[in-house]
Amino acid sequence: MANSMINTEPLKLTKDDFTSDQEPRWCPGCGDYSILAQMKKVLPELGIPKEKFVFVSGIGCSSRFPYYMDTYGFHSIHGRAAVLASGVKTANPDLKVFVITGDGDALSIGGNHFIHLCRRNIDITMVLFNNRIYGLTKGQYSPTSEKGKKTKSSPWGTLEAPFNPVQMAMASGASFVGRTIDRDPKHLADMLKRAAEHKGTAFVEVYQNCNIFNDGAFAQYTEQETKGDHVLQMEEGQPFIFGKNKDKVLNWNGDHFEISAFTAEKKPENPARHNPRSGNAAMEFLLSSLTYDDQFPTPFGVFRQLEQDTFEDLLVRQIEFVKQRKGPGDLNKLLQSGDSWMVE
Amino acid sequence: MAKKETQKLERVTIRFAGDSGDGMQLTGGQFTNTTALAGSDLITLPDYPAEIRAPAGTLFGVSGFQIQFSSQPVHTPGDMPDVLVAMNPAALKVNLAALRHNGIIIINSDAFQVKNLKLAAYEENPLENDSLKGYQVFPVQITELTREALKDSSLSMKEKDRCKNFFALGMTYWMFSHSMETTESWIKDKFASKPDLIDANLKALNAGYSYALSTEIFTTSYEVAKAYKEPGMYRNITGNEAIALGLIAAAHKSGKELFLGSYPITPASDILHELSKHRNHNVKTFQAEDEIAGIGTALGAAYAGSLAVTTTSGPGMALKTEFMGLAVMTELPLVIVNIQRGGPSTGLPTKTEQADLLQAVYGRNGEAPIPVIAAASPADCFMATFEACEIAFRVNSPVILLSDGYIANGAEPWKIPTAESLPEIKVEYATNPENYEPYKRDPQTLSRLHVLPGTPGFEHHVGGLEKDDSGNVSYVPDNHDRMIRLREAKIQKLADVLPQPEIFGAKEGDLLIISWGSTYGTIYTALDEILNRKTNKKIGWIHLRWINPLPKNLADYVSKFKKVLVPEINLGQLIKIIRSEYLVDAKGFNKVRGLPLSTSDLINAIDEELKG
Ligand code: SF4
Numbered sequence: 001m002a003n004s005m006i007n008t009e010p011l012k013l014t015k016d017d018f019t020s021d022q023e024p025r026w027c028p029g030c031g032d033y034s035i036l037a038q039m040k041k042v043l044p045e046l047g048i049p050k051e052k053f054v055f056v057s058g059i060g061c062s063s064r065f066p067y068y069m070d071t072y073g074f075h076s077i078h079g080r081a082a083v084l085a086s087g088v089k090t091a092n093p094d095l096k097v098f099v100i101t102g103d104g105d106a107l108s109i110g111g112n113h114f115i116h117l118c119r120r121n122i123d124i125t126m127v128l129f130n131n132r133i134y135g136l137t138k139g140q141y142s143p144t145s146e147k148g149k150k151t152k153s154s155p156w157g158t159l160e161a162p163f164n165p166v167q168m169a170m171a172s173g174a175s176f177v178g179r180t181i182d183r184d185p186k187h188l189a190d191m192l193k194r195a196a197e198h199k200g201t202a203f204v205e206v207y208q209n210c211n212i213f214n215d216g217a218f219a220q221y222t223e224q225e226t227k228g229d230h231v232l233q234m235e236e237g238q239p240f241i242f243g244k245n246k247d248k249v250l251n252w253n254g255d256h257f258e259i260s261a262f263t264a265e266k267k268p269e270n271p272a273r274h275n276p277r278s279g280n281a282a283m284e285f286l287l288s289s290l291t292y293d294d295q296f297p298t299p300f301g302v303f304r305q306l307e308q309d310t311f312e313d314l315l316v317r318q319i320e321f322v323k324q325r326k327g328p329g330d331l332n333k334l335l336q337s338g339d340s341w342m343v344e
Numbered sequence: 345m346a347k348k349e350t351q352k353l354e355r356v357t358i359r360f361a362g363d364s365g366d367g368m369q370l371t372g373g374q375f376t377n378t379t380a381l382a383g384s385d386l387i388t389l390p391d392y393p394a395e396i397r398a399p400a401g402t403l404f405g406v407s408g409f410q411i412q413f414s415s416q417p418v419h420t421p422g423d424m425p426d427v428l429v430a431m432n433p434a435a436l437k438v439n440l441a442a443l444r445h446n447g448i449i450i451i452n453s454d455a456f457q458v459k460n461l462k463l464a465a466y467e468e469n470p471l472e473n474d475s476l477k478g479y480q481v482f483p484v485q486i487t488e489l490t491r492e493a494l495k496d497s498s499l500s501m502k503e504k505d506r507c508k509n510f511f512a513l514g515m516t517y518w519m520f521s522h523s524m525e526t527t528e529s530w531i532k533d534k535f536a537s538k539p540d541l542i543d544a545n546l547k548a549l550n551a552g553y554s555y556a557l558s559t560e561i562f563t564t565s566y567e568v569a570k571a572y573k574e575p576g577m578y579r580n581i582t583g584n585e586a587i588a589l590g591l592i593a594a595a596h597k598s599g600k601e602l603f604l605g606s607y608p609i610t611p612a613s614d615i616l617h618e619l620s621k622h623r624n625h626n627v628k629t630f631q632a633e634d635e636i637a638g639i640g641t642a643l644g645a646a647y648a649g650s651l652a653v654t655t656t657s658g659p660g661m662a663l664k665t666e667f668m669g670l671a672v673m674t675e676l677p678l679v680i681v682n683i684q685r686g687g688p689s690t691g692l693p694t695k696t697e698q699a700d701l702l703q704a705v706y707g708r709n710g711e712a713p714i715p716v717i718a719a720a721s722p723a724d725c726f727m728a729t730f731e732a733c734e735i736a737f738r739v740n741s742p743v744i745l746l747s748d749g750y751i752a753n754g755a756e757p758w759k760i761p762t763a764e765s766l767p768e769i770k771v772e773y774a775t776n777p778e779n780y781e782p783y784k785r786d787p788q789t790l791s792r793l794h795v796l797p798g799t800p801g802f803e804h805h806v807g808g809l810e811k812d813d814s815g816n817v818s819y820v821p822d823n824h825d826r827m828i829r830l831r832e833a834k835i836q837k838l839a840d841v842l843p844q845p846e847i848f849g850a851k852e853g854d855l856l857i858i859s860w861g862s863t864y865g866t867i868y869t870a871l872d873e874i875l876n877r878k879t880n881k882k883i884g885w886i887h888l889r890w891i892n893p894l895p896k897n898l899a900d901y902v903s904k905f906k907k908v909l910v911p912e913i914n915l916g917q918l919i920k921i922i923r924s925e926y927l928v929d930a931k932g933f934n935k936v937r938g939l940p941l942s943t944s945d946l947i948n949a950i951d952e953e954l955k956g
Contacts, residue, residue: 051800072797075807083637087644116633322623329625331763340579
């Protein structure tokens with residue numbers, strides 16, 4: 001059961017309250033620093049007492065994250081953060097549970113747990129640091145590395161198609177799915193906050209630069225010259241406008257995407273508008289499929305945001321239901337159930 | 345009506361055998377409940393194929409259920425049945441060899457037609473030659489007689505034929521002077537929504553009973569007197585049911601919610617099934633996506649403050665190994681239940697074995713000590729489970745509970761404890777947030793002081809990397825050496841508080857038998873017989889409950905006997921520990937046939953040891 005004491009003081013936490021005494025040991029310039037900074041900025045805004053936060057991680061560079069937060073933290077084993085977190089949240093739904101993971105951790109060794117977490121819709125915020133490489137083991141390709149990529153373990157190029165994490169999360173039933181990037185702190189903070197506020201499994205993919213083993217993997221989304229044409233910021237209710245001067249729009253013509261001009265003089269009559277709450281799987285899937293496509297911009301923002309019952313709420317409700325049906329558990333009655341007899 | 349006599353017997357072993365679709369497990373279960381209510385002591389041994397509905401009539405599709413009952417204490421399901429109920433030729437073929445000389449065979453003669461005989465690889469009908477000489481054979485047209493009894497029923501022919509096991513059960517009820525009441529009320533309850541089936545099964549049961557009563561072929565019925573039992577309330581219980589109840593009891597007595605993370609696997613799934621019924625006891629069962637997630641969710645729940653459990657069998661243990669290491673490293677209370685089955689790999693999923701002992705004691709990377717406790721019988725599973733939970737909380741450690749397929753599915757009468765008679769389980773957490781260090785230890789138990797997430801002021805980190813007392817990662821060589829020794833010492837120190845096993849028989853002398861787990865009943869029965877012969881040899885026996893840590897008194901006993909014998913259902917695992925721990929030239933008695941040890945084989949082995 002929740003072991004919390006009633007907190008009567010208004011919460012006035014700051015980012016310092018979440019800073020642990022541990023010096024981060026990521027490489028200088030690593031994208032992880034930015035995610036850490038934005039997380040510390042966002043947590044005080046959630047109105048949740050500090051002791052309720054639990055950060056669970058697996059193995060990998062990203063998974064050191066919990067040590068740097070002054071909250072409850074569990075640094076576990078490779079690929080298994082999602083299951084540990086599921087146990088924590090199911091056992092005590094009162095806690096605010098985060099999973100910090102990477103592309104190898106969540107999608108390779110932990111792939112099975114990742115899809116089942118999404119399917120169950122346990123109220124956990126999962127932040128996937130996607131650097132498209134194995135950092136901690138020093139530079140092998142990961143399940144999100146582009147096909148043909150040359151790495152330490154693929155000197156002649158990889159032969160495998162990459163996973164699309166956003167698509168996987170949606171296909172597996174996550175109720176909140178978003179994407180952001182380490183170099184856009186405002187967007188990153190906004191995405192972390194919205195994911196954390198969502199009730200249900202919230203998945204955020206963060207494009208994270210590994211400046212040691214995969215530097216510049218996401219440069220087209222961060223460099224001034226290319227950013228405009230490659231980044232599509234999805235805004236709820238808005239057309240899919242992008243471009244350096246916000247003068248292009250992405251439209252779906254019923255068969256394929258097209259890009260048209262979006263200026264004062266010339267704009268499509270009825271452009272498609274973003275609706276992450278529609279539950280329209282076809283549209284979600286189409287948008288997310290633009291990820292590895294160079295002809296189109298890559299969408300950032302919220303792909304899906306649906307209100308659905310969480311696993312732990314359903315479980316608690318079922319427990320209450322069975323208590324009503326059978327009466328609260330009486331140990332003597334249970335031990336004596338079945339055919340019993342008395343020996344005098 | 346023919347005149348019939350009733351003969352008194354002290355002890356009977358009966359085996360029901362038929363197709364896996366014939367309902368033999370159900371028939372055996374009903375016979376067991378009725379026998380228990382009649383006051384006999386008993387033990388059962390279900391023996392069924394891994395296939396759910398193996399092709400009808402085949403040898404490998406034979407499903408059996410054996411029960412020994414007696415007016416005297418019973419500790420095994422019996423080596424050799426006195427009575428065999430064979431529903432088809434394959435059942436006869438598979439089970440005949442085990443039957444006692446001059447034993448009784450009740451046969452469904454309707455099933456002995458060409459097709460079935462061929463499937464059972466009989467060249468001739470054994471009912472028509474003298475291959476069954478030396479047995480008392482009762483061929484009964486069970487299928488025909490069942491159909492006849494149900495001629496007015498609206499059920500289809502196929503459905504009617506499915507009632508024939510109740511006909512056979514009815515016959516055995518007459519034969520052993522049992523009342524039909526328990527089974528009648530079970531039928532009414534079970535088929536409450538299907539009056540046709542209630543009617544048909546009741547009719548078949550009664551028809552079997554009346555047939556045996558009135559036919560000329562059965563001249564004798566038998567009676568087994570009530571066994572002496574300590575006064576109290578009893579019920580029949582299988583090992584798996586006892587584990588489920590033990591867990592719920594421990595949850596009540598520790599004031600914790602029970603969390604089970606589990607993935608279905610034979611023969612452990614019944615624990616998951618049983619626990620999932622009892623949500624009103626605040627039981628949270630979590631059917632995980634795989635074995636790893638089973639233990640992982642449980643460890644998460646342990647961290648968050650539940651009584652956390654994962655249940656599995658050998659292959660699942662292999663998959664959970666890495667998480668066990670994390671549980672050792674983070675020092676969290678977690679009960680890991682292994683219902684051992686035949687291995688390696690998929691092995692013999694529905695058969696029994698004791699070959700996971702070394703895996704339990706040693707099978708992890710690094711120095712990763714885990715206390716290991718083994719249950720001795722179906723009913724003993726209750727207290728073994730309760731103790732495993734107590735110890736997990738006492739030292740904040742994973743604990744492995746070993747059971748096996750035999751005692752998991754086997755049943756025996758269990759004296760039901762009252763909730764009040766069970767000890768409270770103390771669970772302690774750190775209370776002073778000033779300078780809280782997560783890996784600081786209680787000097788008495790060496791247990792670290794855990795704090796549940798959600799407690800203000802105690803925010804801290806745990807994890808799989810080596811830590812110093814403060815919970816910070818530490819690569820300092822001496823710290824690692826110290827931590828490894830502390831984790832080991834914490835487990836070994838438990839030997840100070842765990843009850844020492846009692847020695848049975850001589851306290852010094854010629855032969856010391858050391859055993860563990862489900863062989864308890866066989867060894868008890870074998871020694872009982874040997875000691876009854878008034879041998880002048882001095883034999884002692886210690887049955888281990890905790891195998892890690894070993895009991896403190898064991899070294900002393902080992903030194904007081906000339907020889908040591910370790911019977912196990914493996915190629916010698918406990919013996920390796922005994923030999924290395926006590927430098928003694930112990931001998932093993934090992935059979936790995938997927939079955940409990942046979943009492944007579946064991947008696948021979950003991951006699952052999954005593955000779956030399
Ligand atoms: S290896 Fe790459 S991902 Fe890991 S800490 Fe260094 S820069 Fe960051």
